[in-house]
Amino acid sequence: MRASTGTRAAVLGAGSWGTTFAKVLADAGCTVLLHARRPELAHEIGETRENAEYLPGIRLPDRLRATADAAEALADAEIVVLAVPSQSLRDNLTEWAPLLPADAVLLSLMKGIELGSTKRMSQVIREVTGAGPDRVAALSGPNLAREIAEEQPAATVVACTDHDRAAQVQAACHTPYFRPYTNQDLVGCELGGAVKNVIALACGITEGMGFGDNTRASLITRGLAETARLGAALGAEPTTFAGLAGLGDLVATCSSPLSRNRTFGERLGRGMSVEEVQRSTRQVAEGVKSCRSVLDLARAHGVDMPLTEAVVRVCHDGVPVTQMVKEIMSREAKPE
Numbered sequence: 001m002r003a004s005t006g007t008r009a010a011v012l013g014a015g016s017w018g019t020t021f022a023k024v025l026a027d028a029g030c031t032v033l034l035h036a037r038r039p040e041l042a043h044e045i046g047e048t049r050e051n052a053e054y055l056p057g058i059r060l061p062d063r064l065r066a067t068a069d070a071a072e073a074l075a076d077a078e079i080v081v082l083a084v085p086s087q088s089l090r091d092n093l094t095e096w097a098p099l100l101p102a103d104a105v106l107l108s109l110m111k112g113i114e115l116g117s118t119k120r121m122s123q124v125i126r127e128v129t130g131a132g133p134d135r136v137a138a139l140s141g142p143n144l145a146r147e148i149a150e151e152q153p154a155a156t157v158v159a160c161t162d163h164d165r166a167a168q169v170q171a172a173c174h175t176p177y178f179r180p181y182t183n184q185d186l187v188g189c190e191l192g193g194a195v196k197n198v199i200a201l202a203c204g205i206t207e208g209m210g211f212g213d214n215t216r217a218s219l220i221t222r223g224l225a226e227t228a229r230l231g232a233a234l235g236a237e238p239t240t241f242a243g244l245a246g247l248g249d250l251v252a253t254c255s256s257p258l259s260r261n262r263t264f265g266e267r268l269g270r271g272m273s274v275e276e277v278q279r280s281t282r283q284v285a286e287g288v289k290s291c292r293s294v295l296d297l298a299r300a301h302g303v304d305m306p307l308t309e310a311v312v313r314v315c316h317d318g319v320p321v322t323q324m325v326k327e328i329m330s331r332e333a334k335p336e
Ligand SMILES: NC(=O)C1=CN([C@@H]2O[C@H](COP(=O)(O)OP(=O)(O)OC[C@H]3O[C@@H](n4cnc5c(N)ncnc54)[C@H](O)[C@@H]3O)[C@@H](O)[C@H]2O)C=CC1
Pocket: 013, 014, 015, 016, 017, 018, 019, 037, 054, 083, 084, 085, 086, 088, 092, 109, 110, 111, 112, 143, 144, 145, 146, 282, 283, 284, 286
């Protein structure tokens, strides 16, 4: 493990993953400023060393400070971590862009595709900030926030087209419980993270309907197949989808009761409406919106994504979950 003591990091977004990753960076030796939108949350973290709303019971390290002042968070940062909901990134970043240090790495933790533009988060970051590809990275893998916050061992991928930058971020977040690998396939890693949320919704739906492990394994496997098809059309490396940002994250999210996407789907499967489920949670379940942008992206590239389409039909077209299952199962028979 390379020591990274002294690296200055800013984490923008104090939700469950932003706060957890800020802890990881601090545990790896970085000096971390965590930016919360609400001054009262920043104050509470400072006073209690806990983000009780998102991570109750987790003590945050002393090397981590919280602030509601973005300029203070970003001053002199060498690594700027973006951890807000994907659909609000463009607006948030437009506000922060003038404050970004010129050479800082911009690291996306987000797993979504922008509605309308169908852009990946790294593309939004480059467009808003003008940063070159060597400064923009993404972190993705089987990383349910609560488990990482409890220091349960896990691995992840730091993706950047520039290997040296990926290695810089890798060193900055490597701890005894968090093991980052590098990968230069940014496209594949970002797609893996965004599409697995959509497949986790499908898994949750069938779970809520009372179906078991065969159904889930079938969805995971066919979900991976359609993710890889989209990746091939967009120039991703096929091997990425067999890795942590592909299969690894897909399996974790589709299987875990901690996943917000899977839980959202489970509630739909039990009969709640999309609006009812949305009202029942404060945290972001990215797949609910990103299913539409993923499908738009697939159609623009002539890629068939039947599971993503099924999730769109339930989440946005009001199709009942029983009908969704019938539609998937009655598709034309074909070779695997
Ligand atoms: N929670 C997890 O286990 C993991 C989450 N991720 C990804 O990280 C990203 C952030 O997720 P979380 O921190 O879990 O989300 P969250 O819902 O727990 O927190 C979102 C944070 O963004 C802030 N925010 C800023 N602008 C906002 C706006 N306009 N609307 C709503 N919130 C706004 C909120 O105040 C909050 O601090 C997502 O893309 C998610 O898919 C990735 C890996 C693990």
